[in-house]
Every structure is written in structure tokens, then in C-alpha cells.
Amino acid sequence: MKHSLLIYLFIMVLVTNLIRVLPMTLIRRRITHPFLRSFLYYVPYVTLAVMTFPAIMQATSSPWGGFIALLFGIVAAWFGWGLFPVAAVCCIVAFVCEIL
Amino acid sequence: MxxxxxxxxxxxxxxxxxxxxxxxxxxxxxxxxxxxxxxxxxxxxxxxxxxxxxxxxxxxxxxxxxxxxxxxxxxxxxxxxxxxxxxxxxxxxxxxxxxxxxxxxxxxxxxxxxxxxxxxxxxxxxxxxxxxxxxxxxxxxxxxxxxxxxxxxxxxxxxxxxxxxxALYGMFIAIIIPPSKRDYAVGISVIASFLLSWLCSVLPTVREMSAGTRTIVLTILIAAVAAYVKPIKIEDHDEA
Known part of the structure; x- marks a missing residue:
């Protein structure tokens, strides 16, 4: 069967956005259940942490470059640097590791 | 506007x-x-x-x-x-x-x-x-x-x-580190996330999981454990 490129793209756009919209239409009020509230409080930090490590080590050509960038990023963020400065520190460290 | x-x-x-x-x-x-x-x-x-x-x-x-x-x-x-x-x-x-x-x-x-x-x-x-x-x-x-x-x-x-x-990971770090500093339960969850995520990427069988699936499974698991062990205090500052 010959597949249409446009149908492929349409499915991608539709399914991906439906996943995003579904909770918004279903959950309109503040959740009061203590466990659920606590769960949702931790979700963002856990998700971002899981996605950061070890993935950052696969973004660079040597895992060490990503790992060192991560350490520098953590230190910069610990001292209260914002999104862009921390990202820039990570990029510069990764770039230096790449060319060394 | x-x-x-x-x-x-x-x-x-x-x-x-x-x-x-x-x-x-x-x-x-x-x-x-x-x-x-x-x-x-x-x-x-x-x-x-x-x-x-x-x-x-x-x-x-x-x-x-x-x-x-x-x-x-x-x-x-x-x-x-x-x-x-x-x-x-x-x-x-x-x-x-x-x-x-x-x-x-x-x-x-x-x-x-x-x-x-x-x-x-x-x-x-x-x-x-x-x-x-x-x-x-x-x-x-x-x-x-x-x-x-x-x-x-x-x-x-x-x-x-x-x-x-x-750069993208740098931004994630900038988001998760400050609250980890303020709230040790978040900090421990973040460290657990790093460790378990890394383990899941190297251990046999488990590492076959796609990165997307790993993110979902670990998020649900770790956030649920954290919520069970250290529930947050309920503040109703926005009920109006």
C-alpha cells in the first residue's frame, strides 16, 4: 500500500496535540487529594531530571564532555544563575571539551 | 493587549x-x-x-x-x-x-x-x-x-x-537545581532520578526501553514514591 506523506504528518500533528490537550479538558479544577497534589508537585522536577541524565552524555561526542557540562551547569544553577546563563555555560564547556 | x-x-x-x-x-x-x-x-x-x-x-x-x-x-x-x-x-x-x-x-x-x-x-x-x-x-x-x-x-x-x-539540558538543570536547594525532598528526588535513569540506560533488558518510555515509567515511579514518603503541605492560596 502506498502511504501519503501528508496523512503521515496529519496523524503526527493530531495525536501529539491531542495528548497535550486531553488533561486540560478533563481537569479544570484544583486537585485537592493530598497524594495526587504531592505527586503532581514532584512530576516536573523528576521528569526533567530523568530526561537530562544520562541523555546529556549522549549529546556530545564523548560522554565526558556532557558529564562535565552537567557538573558546571549544576554549580552555576546552584549559585542562582538563570536559564540562559546556565545553558550558555553548558554549551561553552561542551564546546571546549569537543575541541580538546 | x-x-x-x-x-x-x-x-x-x-x-x-x-x-x-x-x-x-x-x-x-x-x-x-x-x-x-x-x-x-x-x-x-x-x-x-x-x-x-x-x-x-x-x-x-x-x-x-x-x-x-x-x-x-x-x-x-x-x-x-x-x-x-x-x-x-x-x-x-x-x-x-x-x-x-x-x-x-x-x-x-x-x-x-x-x-x-x-x-x-x-x-x-x-x-x-x-x-x-x-x-x-x-x-x-x-x-x-x-x-x-x-x-x-x-x-x-x-x-x-x-x-x-x-543547551537544552542546561536549561533543565537551571530549572531543577534551585528548588532542589530549597526543598531537600525535591533534591533527593532529582538525585534518585539521575541515578535510576542512568541505571535504566545501562542495565541489560531494561536498557531496551525507549527514552520516552523510560521517562514515563521513572517519572510515575519516583514522583509516586516521593509523594508517599514526603507529601506536600496543602495550601489553598488560589481557591478564589
Whole structure:
């Protein structure tokens, strides 16, 4: 069967956005259940942490470059640097590791 | 637009710009794969603009390249993007109660790992103008990167691509570290996330899991344990 490129793209756009919209239409009020509230409080930090490590080590050509960038990023963020400065520190460290 | 709303929108655009730079690098390499799947620059631009999912798009373009079935594409989108379901659910709790359903739906459509990250980091309730501003600029760069990648292929030196792709993780770090410093339960959850995520990527059998699936499984597991061990204190500051 010959597949249409446009149908492929349409499915991608539709399914991906439906996943995003579904909770918004279903959950309109503040959740009061203590466990659920606590769960949702931790979700963002856990998700971002899981996605950061070890993935950052696969973004660079040597895992060490990503790992060192991560350490520098953590230190910069610990001292209260914002999104862009921390990202820039990570990029510069990764770039230096790449060319060394 | 009211002045306050406009300044929030501009604030969003300012925070969206570094995200967009990271996006450009990532979607540039995505464009190279999209070209292999036969997409034109315009298809890549529109597809990326409307989808905004790195792993999801990567998976779909690889499937298109091998002529997979539509059902497989649906399954791929579900698995690689299921984390957005959790993120959207978390965001439902971030709105003031008077935010309209339409705006909530539009904010949901803005959800990517990074826009979600900065939206959660926004102090207090989330005004929709903030993710809108961030989304407008970052998505445009995301779509542009895909299109340029399709047309220009491998022009950027690999060193630069590697260095730029670390930017996204740098932003994640900037979001998760400050609350880890304030709340040790968050800090321990973050350390546990790092360790378990790493273990899942090296241990036999478990490492066969896709990164998307690993994110979902570990998020549910670790957040549930944290919520059970250290429930947060309920404050009803926004019931009005």
C-alpha cells in the first residue's frame, strides 16, 4: 500500500496535540487529594531530571564532555544563575571539551 | 493587549529565545532525517511548527522513511509523547481559576519539555501570555531549523551541533537545581532520578526501553514514591 506523506504528518500533528490537550479538558479544577497534589508537585522536577541524565552524555561526542557540562551547569544553577546563563555555560564547556 | 499582559508576553519571548536557539540546533539535525523521509522544506516547517516534539518527530520521520503503517505512526506518537500527558496534567494546577478553557487548551498545545519547564518555574500562577510568548519564538525557530536542515543538510560543524544540543539540558538543570536547594525532598528526588535513569540506560533488558518510555515509567515511579514518603503541605492560596 502506498502511504501519503501528508496523512503521515496529519496523524503526527493530531495525536501529539491531542495528548497535550486531553488533561486540560478533563481537569479544570484544583486537585485537592493530598497524594495526587504531592505527586503532581514532584512530576516536573523528576521528569526533567530523568530526561537530562544520562541523555546529556549522549549529546556530545564523548560522554565526558556532557558529564562535565552537567557538573558546571549544576554549580552555576546552584549559585542562582538563570536559564540562559546556565545553558550558555553548558554549551561553552561542551564546546571546549569537543575541541580538546 | 493590556500592558501587563504584553510585558508578560515579552518576558515569555525573552525566555523562549535561548530555548529557540537550542531548538534550532536540534531541529536542524532533525531536518536531515526528515529529508531522508522525503519531506520538502515547507512540509518540514509546517509539520514541526504544529507538532513540536523532538523525540516524537524523530520517531515518525524514521518510520516514514521505511514506509511504516499509519497505526505504527500513531503508536510511535503515543509512546514518545505520553510524557506530555503528565506535563499537561501538572500544568492544570498552575492556572488561576478564572483562566478560560480555550486558553488552557492553547497553553496545552504549547507544551514541550522546555516550555513546560519554564512554565513550571514561573512564580505563582501561570499567566497564559507567558508560554504563548515563549512558544511563538521557540516554535518558529524549531520549524525554521527543520526546514533549513532539510535544505542545507550537514553544514554546521559537528562540534557546534554537539555544543548547542547541550543547551537544552542546561536549561533543565537551571530549572531543577534551585528548588532542589530549597526543598531537600525535591533534591533527593532529582538525585534518585539521575541515578535510576542512568541505571535504566545501562542495565541489560531494561536498557531496551525507549527514552520516552523510560521517562514515563521513572517519572510515575519516583514522583509516586516521593509523594508517599514526603507529601506536600496543602495550601489553598488560589481557591478564589
Amino acid at each position: 493590556r500592558t501587563a499582559t504584553r510585558s508578560i508576553f515579552l518576558h515569555g519571548m525573552r525566555d523562549g529565545f535561548p530555548i529557540g536557539m537550542g531548538y534550532f540546533a536540534v531541529s536542524f539535525s532533525l531536518g536531515i532525517i526528515a529529508a531522508k523521509a522525503g519531506l520538502t522544506a515547507w512540509m518540514g516547517f509546517v509539520g514541526s511548527f504544529l507538532t513540536r516534539a523532538s523525540a516524537g518527530e524523530y520517531g515518525v520521520y524514521s518510520l516514514i522513511a521505511i514506509g511504516a503503517s499509519y497505526v505504527e505512526v500513531v503508536a510511535m506518537c503515543l509512546v514518545t509523547n505520553l510524557r506530555y500527558l503528565l506535563m499537561s496534567t501538572a500544568l492544570t494546577q498552575k492556572f488561576a481559576s478564572n483562566v478560560s478553557l480555550l486558553k488552557r487548551i492553547l497553553v496545552a498545545c504549547c507544551v514541550t519539555d522546555e516550555i513546560f519547564g519554564i512554565s513550571i518555574a514561573y512564580p505563582g500562577n501561570l499567566p497564559p501570555a507567558y508560554p504563548f510568548g515563549a512558544m511563538l519564538i521557540s516554535t518558529t525557530m524549531w520549524a525554521l531549523g527543520t526546514a533549513v536542515g532539510i535544505v542545507a543538510g550537514e553544514i554546521l560543524p559537528p562540534h557546534v551541533v554537539a555544543a548547542l544540543s547541550v
